[in-house]
Amino acid sequence: MELFASIVGGLLIGGLYVAISLGFSVAFGVLDVVDLAVGMWVVMGAYAAVVVQDWLDVDPLLLLPLYFLFFALVGAVLAPLIYRVRNNRYAMPALMGLALTFGFATIFRGSLLTGFGYTPRTVRTGLANTSWNIFGLVLPAERVAGFLTAAVLTLAFAWFLYFTRSGLAVRAVAQSKENAGLMGVDVKRTSTLIYALYTGLTAMCGAVMGAIYAMTPELGPRYTLFAFFVVVLAGLGSIWGVLVTGLLLGVLQSLVSTFWSADYTLLVVFLSLFVVLLLLPNGIGNRRSVA
Amino acid sequence: MSAPIRRRKTSSLIVLGIVALALLTMPFWAGSYNLRLATNVLLWVGLALSWNVVCGYAGYISFGHIAFFGIGAYVTAILMQPGVGWNFFATLPVGAVVAAVIALAVGFPTLRLRGAYFAIATWAMAEGVRELATVASITGGSGGLVLPVKSDDTFFYWCMLAATAGAYLVCFLLLERSRFGYKVKAVRDNEPAARAQGINANLVKNQAFILSAVIPAVLGGINAYWITFINPDSSLNTILTDQLVVMVLVGGLGHIWGPVIGGTVLYLAQQQFVVLFGDSTAYIVLVGALVVLVVLFLPDGLVSLLPGSRRLNLIRRFIRPRATTTTGSS
Numbered sequence: 001m002e003l004f005a006s007i008v009g010g011l012l013i014g015g016l017y018v019a020i021s022l023g024f025s026v027a028f029g030v031l032d033v034v035d036l037a038v039g040m041w042v043v044m045g046a047y048a049a050v051v052v053q054d055w056l057d058v059d060p061l062l063l064l065p066l067y068f069l070f071f072a073l074v075g076a077v078l079a080p081l082i083y084r085v086r087n088n089r090y091a092m093p094a095l096m097g098l099a100l101t102f103g104f105a106t107i108f109r110g111s112l113l114t115g116f117g118y119t120p121r122t123v124r125t126g127l128a129n130t131s132w133n134i135f136g137l138v139l140p141a142e143r144v145a146g147f148l149t150a151a152v153l154t155l156a157f158a159w160f161l162y163f164t165r166s167g168l169a170v171r172a173v174a175q176s177k178e179n180a181g182l183m184g185v186d187v188k189r190t191s192t193l194i195y196a197l198y199t200g201l202t203a204m205c206g207a208v209m210g211a212i213y214a215m216t217p218e219l220g221p222r223y224t225l226f227a228f229f230v231v232v233l234a235g236l237g238s239i240w241g242v243l244v245t246g247l248l249l250g251v252l253q254s255l256v257s258t259f260w261s262a263d264y265t266l267l268v269v270f271l272s273l274f275v276v277l278l279l280l281p282n283g284i285g286n287r288r289s290v291a
Numbered sequence: 292m293s294a295p296i297r298r299r300k301t302s303s304l305i306v307l308g309i310v311a312l313a314l315l316t317m318p319f320w321a322g323s324y325n326l327r328l329a330t331n332v333l334l335w336v337g338l339a340l341s342w343n344v345v346c347g348y349a350g351y352i353s354f355g356h357i358a359f360f361g362i363g364a365y366v367t368a369i370l371m372q373p374g375v376g377w378n379f380f381a382t383l384p385v386g387a388v389v390a391a392v393i394a395l396a397v398g399f400p401t402l403r404l405r406g407a408y409f410a411i412a413t414w415a416m417a418e419g420v421r422e423l424a425t426v427a428s429i430t431g432g433s434g435g436l437v438l439p440v441k442s443d444d445t446f447f448y449w450c451m452l453a454a455t456a457g458a459y460l461v462c463f464l465l466l467e468r469s470r471f472g473y474k475v476k477a478v479r480d481n482e483p484a485a486r487a488q489g490i491n492a493n494l495v496k497n498q499a500f501i502l503s504a505v506i507p508a509v510l511g512g513i514n515a516y517w518i519t520f521i522n523p524d525s526s527l528n529t530i531l532t533d534q535l536v537v538m539v540l541v542g543g544l545g546h547i548w549g550p551v552i553g554g555t556v557l558y559l560a561q562q563q564f565v566v567l568f569g570d571s572t573a574y575i576v577l578v579g580a581l582v583v584l585v586v587l588f589l590p591d592g593l594v595s596l597l598p599g600s601r602r603l604n605l606i607r608r609f610i611r612p613r614a615t616t617t618t619g620s621s
Binding site: 028034036081084085088090092094095096098099100102103104105106107108109110111113114221222224225228232261263264266267269270271273274277278 | 354401405408414416418574579
């Protein structure tokens with residue numbers, strides 16, 4: 001029974017990992033730069049909710065759309081810089097793109113540390129300390145709410161990708177920049193759009209995540225690693241893969257912390273990533289070469 | 292064409308001679324504060340150099356380089372514990388070997404893939420090593436380890452100077468004066484073409500990564516003995532990697548003198564910052580902003596501002612397009 005509860009709890013968290021990794025994966029495909037700040041967007045979303053609960057007298061989770069707007073705006077400002085570095089004339093643009101997002105992540109981390117210190121903060125919602133009893137399983141309400149939020153966001157994002165013209169442009173750019181450009185797609189604008197969507201989406205997930213786990217600015221790399229774990233395991237550009245591996249990560253994390261110790265989560269995640277890279281460099285859901 | 296090159300060579304030899312003379316006589320005229328400062332500068336220059344090998348020459352970003360520094364520190368600390376009691380100099384090669392083995396284990400699966408995989412794998416490795424050091428009993432957990440005390444700053448200055456200068460010499464000979472250097476750069480600039488020339492790209496990249504992992508391990512061992520107390524926060528802190536990245540980027544990526552300039556300038560700037568504002572987390576913001584600014588506006592680093600460099604030629608070409616097209620050979 002403990003095993004079953006642990007697996008269900010992990011699946012609920014996994015939903016959030018799916019939502020985060022999906023945006024990350026698509027932004028990677030379009031911009032061709034791995035955003036090392038992905039974990040910081042999660043953390044910053046959580047801290048935005050903390051600021052709201054400190055200053056305003058509302059449930060921080062009711063203002064999710066506000067976080068989306070704010071962080072999408074920040075993303076829209078940063079995206080052209082990433083695009084510019086990725087497409088410049090200097091040596092090693094891919095590497096410079098990585099360094100740039102690393103610089104962003106470092107700025108965010110330093111700002112949060114300066115503003116809020118090292119003390120862990122939690123987003124307090126009206127759902128805390130409530131739990132629902134479903135088929136004999138006691139589920140904390142904020143985890144269920146988090147899963148539902150993630151499911152809605154994931155569906156909305158998938159709808160955007162597959163049923164709108166902008167989504168078509170995004171998928172086209174992810175496949176081939178040159179050809180998409182020749183077909184009249186504004187690659188730069190598409191990149192900005194998808195980066196803004198992704199940052200807003202990730203920050204919203206972060207706000208929900210902050211209600212489930214305590215956040216510190218130091219946790220950014222951890223969530224970056226998680227997002228990367230999901231995307232690598234899934235294989236780049238595979239949405240079904242992201243769905244499966246995101247849930248898998250949640251379960252893995254939950255099992256490790258239930259039956260061993262939460263201290264070993266990163267180590268286990270890293271070792272699994274290592275084994276997968278060793279055996280299946282192209283990911284589980286994808287047979288295309290990524291090298 | 293040959294006259295300016297010879298003149299440049301002579302002048303750089305003179306600069307090198309002055310620097311070498313200053314470094315070799317330093318313990319005799321510098322005060323103890325300056326000597327400690329110089330030892331730290333040497334440490335950071337060495338670390339930046341090692342990062343430059345994998346990033347600047349091999350073209351793969353490692354965000355976990357500090358793990359090797361920590362591994363070296365912990366190996367030295369563990370082997371010098373009272374129960375074990377090894378000689379200090381005997382522990383350094385052990386740390387280097389351990390770091391090399393771990394570098395191979397991380398590099399072997401990930402160096403075949405795109406740079407992002409390697410970047411995250413090394414980052415994860417650093418976090419994993421840090422977690423392990425925090426929970427394991429042999430490393431003393433979060434409390435850390437205490438080493439035998441040797442309060443002789445001059446001794447550590449000589450050790451650090453020997454290690455950094457040695458590392459520089461090895462890297463210079465391997466990367467700038469040998470076939471290996473050409474291979475590494477060829478793989479970095481165009482891997483398919485390099486493969487077509489018969490270069491074993493994976494082997495070359497792994498060799499470069501191992502070379503760059505061994506240097507911080509040795510420096511970490513020396514530093515651990517110097518500061519006599521290590522814990523995960525001091526030896527495996529991620530801010531140390533951030534600093535390495537910014538030092539090499541500011542100095543000049545893939546240039547042999549980049550780490551010297553970047554490491555020296557930034558370490559002294561950081562000390563100045565601490566003196567002025569105290570040990571503040573605002574420093575992290577500054578480091579991040581510096582990375583962003585350098586990537587955006589000076590991608591080739593401070594080295595590119597030296598006379599006769601590629602960047603300066605590029606700027607000149609902007610100003611006088613016609614004058615340089617006739618001589619533009621680079």
